[in-house]
Amino acid sequence: MSIPLPAGVQINGTVRAEYAAILSFEALSFIADLHRTFASRRRELLAARVARAARLDAGERPDFLAETASVREGNWRVAAIPAALQCRRVEITGPVERKMIINALNSAADAYMSDFEDSNAPSWDNQVQGQINLFDAIRRQVDFETNGKSYKLNDKTATLLVRPRGWHLDEKHVLVDGERMSGGLFDFGLYFFHNAKELLARGAGPYFYLPKMESHLEARLWNDVFVRAQDNLGIPQGTIKATVLIETIVAAFEMDEILYELCEHSAGLNAGRWDYIFSCIKKFKNDKDFCLADRSQVTMTAPFMRAYALLLVKTCHKRGAPAMGGMSALIPSKTDVEANERAFTGIRNDKTRDARDGYDGGWVAHPGLVDVAMAEFVKVLGDKPNQFEKQRDDVTVTADDLLNFKPEAPITENGLRNNINVGIHYLAAWLAGNGCVPIHNLMEDAATAEISRSQVWQWIRSDKGVLDDGRKVTADLVRSMVTEETAKVESALKGLSTVAKAAQIFEDMSTRDDFVEFLTLPLYEEF
Ligand SMILES: CC(=O)SCCNC(=O)CCNC(=O)[C@H](O)C(C)(C)COP(=O)(O)OP(=O)(O)OC[C@H]1O[C@@H](n2cnc3c(N)ncnc32)[C@H](O)[C@@H]1OP(=O)(O)O
Ligand SMILES: O=CC(=O)O
Numbered sequence: 001m002s003i004p005l006p007a008g009v010q011i012n013g014t015v016r017a018e019y020a021a022i023l024s025f026e027a028l029s030f031i032a033d034l035h036r037t038f039a040s041r042r043r044e045l046l047a048a049r050v051a052r053a054a055r056l057d058a059g060e061r062p063d064f065l066a067e068t069a070s071v072r073e074g075n076w077r078v079a080a081i082p083a084a085l086q087c088r089r090v091e092i093t094g095p096v097e098r099k100m101i102i103n104a105l106n107s108a109a110d111a112y113m114s115d116f117e118d119s120n121a122p123s124w125d126n127q128v129q130g131q132i133n134l135f136d137a138i139r140r141q142v143d144f145e146t147n148g149k150s151y152k153l154n155d156k157t158a159t160l161l162v163r164p165r166g167w168h169l170d171e172k173h174v175l176v177d178g179e180r181m182s183g184g185l186f187d188f189g190l191y192f193f194h195n196a197k198e199l200l201a202r203g204a205g206p207y208f209y210l211p212k213m214e215s216h217l218e219a220r221l222w223n224d225v226f227v228r229a230q231d232n233l234g235i236p237q238g239t240i241k242a243t244v245l246i247e248t249i250v251a252a253f254e255m256d257e258i259l260y261e262l263c264e265h266s267a268g269l270n271a272g273r274w275d276y277i278f279s280c281i282k283k284f285k286n287d288k289d290f291c292l293a294d295r296s297q298v299t300m301t302a303p304f305m306r307a308y309a310l311l312l313v314k315t316c317h318k319r320g321a322p323a324m325g326g327m328s329a330l331i332p333s334k335t336d337v338e339a340n341e342r343a344f345t346g347i348r349n350d351k352t353r354d355a356r357d358g359y360d361g362g363w364v365a366h367p368g369l370v371d372v373a374m375a376e377f378v379k380v381l382g383d384k385p386n387q388f389e390k391q392r393d394d395v396t397v398t399a400d401d402l403l404n405f406k407p408e409a410p411i412t413e414n415g416l417r418n419n420i421n422v423g424i425h426y427l428a429a430w431l432a433g434n435g436c437v438p439i440h441n442l443m444e445d446a447a448t449a450e451i452s453r454s455q456v457w458q459w460i461r462s463d464k465g466v467l468d469d470g471r472k473v474t475a476d477l478v479r480s481m482v483t484e485e486t487a488k489v490e491s492a493l494k495g496l497s498t499v500a501k502a503a504q505i506f507e508d509m510s511t512r513d514d515f516v517e518f519l520t521l522p523l524y525e526e527f
């Protein structure tokens with residue numbers, strides 16, 4: 001249908017009748033203002049990423065910034081954390097799908113991060129329908145029935161946080177003055193415009209997770225977006241609270257600075273482990289000394305991951321901010337008892353380690369994991385909602401610790417095949433509109449799939465990319481395995497029509513000379 005559009009705004013996606021309220025003239029004017037105000041700074045910051053990447057490719061090593069030493073050394077704290085975000089022992093996450101939103105809000109988790117990002121394939125319909133689902137959930141008008149099962153919100157639900165897309169992604173279906181909108185501003189702006197006042201009236205608030213940032217200047221841009229959005233809607237400054245995912249190696253050197261930039265809007269940091277590993281591979285892809293072992297060997301106990309995890313807790317608690325743990329990819333299995341037991345044991349270990357390190361809570365992928373994760377945090381926290389007071393002055397993390405990339409072995413045929421299999425399977429699901437899938441008893445999303453495909457690219461190029469049986473990983477070896485693994489994926493997905501395209505994109509991304517910055521960039525052009 002056709003809808004009234006503000007001057008300079010064009011919509012390329014299909015506008016179904018039910019989209020009209022979300023894409024109202026006022027809402028589109030609001031997001032167009034954000035775009036016009038901040039698009040050039042976003043472009044500059046994305047260009048700065050490219051320039052930094054070139055310097056890293058040329059051998060520069062990241063370090064803590066000299067120009068912000070006073071911020072790191074200063075004695076400041078983030079603004080008070082609101083009551084709704086004091087207790088976040090377990091946060092469930094998942095894509096903005098209607099049924100999953102109800103299930104997640106009804107789970108016994110303290111909070112729910114509803115995701116327009118890693119676990120969501122950002123087709124036009126998914127993005128707009130996701131906004132409708134959240135609009136309805138906040139107003140408790142989301143209930144529905146399907147296949148004889150009814151989905152209805154409980155009286156008490158988890159605290160809602162929303163993750164918009166990162167700075168690198170566009171929303172190509174909305175043009176402002178002929179230019180694609182930022183995907184993040186589209187997601188944030190529509191959600192905030194429609195829901196901020198309603199959330200406040202219901203005793204909650206506009207709470208966000210911010211993904212994939214690479215510097216404190218990118219955090220400053222989000223902060224400025226928040227200031228303008230609050231002004232334009234007449235909402236007091238400091239109402240928005242945002243937790244930043246530290247999920248790039250370069251951002252790990254600017255944790256204090258990122259909290260400082262968001263200060264009155266900060267709700268702490270989260271250790272986004274999967275994108276973090278991906279970022280390490282990407283940023284050091286040309287370093288002859290850098291080569292990580294099979295994906296399954298790169299865990300939170302690897303030296304560089306341990307350093308990052310401890311530095312995050314230390315930094316947050318020094319500033320009075322929540323330190324949130326990330327997600328184990330283990331998920332329950334209905335069919336494999338042993339895999340199920342392995343998953344529960346793995347989750348217990350993961351959450352115990354985080355809680356003892358000082359984390360205030362952590363993420364789970366599935367409602368069936370909430371209780372087990374909660375039990376581990378309760379063992380450490382007792383009846384306290386958090387452990388903000390736990391200082392980690394005993395922790396010292398240097399640049400070398402953050403860059404101590406081990407283990408390097410083993411790299412195995414199984415590991416290589418698994419990366420190829422998971423990569424093709426995930427891409428096929430994404431192209432079919434699903435951004436999060438169970439594969440071989442693990443949760444796979446955009447971040448985990450990035451590790452798989454970037455390892456394959458790097459193993460082909462690095463002298464250290466040698467299998468434990470002595471074979472060098474080459475483009476030809478990868479191509480032959482792509483053919484074999486595609487057949488397996490086709491059989492697993494029972495002929496899903498996107499598999500052939502996914503295999504072609506995966507093979508191209510892994511074997512081409514240049515490194516594709518994010519796998520979602522070429523994929524998005526397929527929508
Ligand atoms: C790197 C990062 O960014 S991590 C954050 C992003 N990743 C995520 O958020 C993971 C989200 N998790 C998921 O999407 C799913 O749990 C998957 C894909 C991993 C597994 O899904 P499935 O195999 O379909 O799970 P399963 O069949 O066991 O689901 C059982 C029920 O739980 C529901 N469920 C599963 N996961 C979730 C979730 N995260 N939120 C809400 N409901 C969920 C299912 O909808 C299903 O509901 P139903 O019984 O009413 O039909
Ligand atoms: O977003 C989380 C991650 O681990 O990546």
Ligand SMILES: [Mg+2]
Nearest residue numbers: 118272275447
């Ligand atoms: Mg991530």
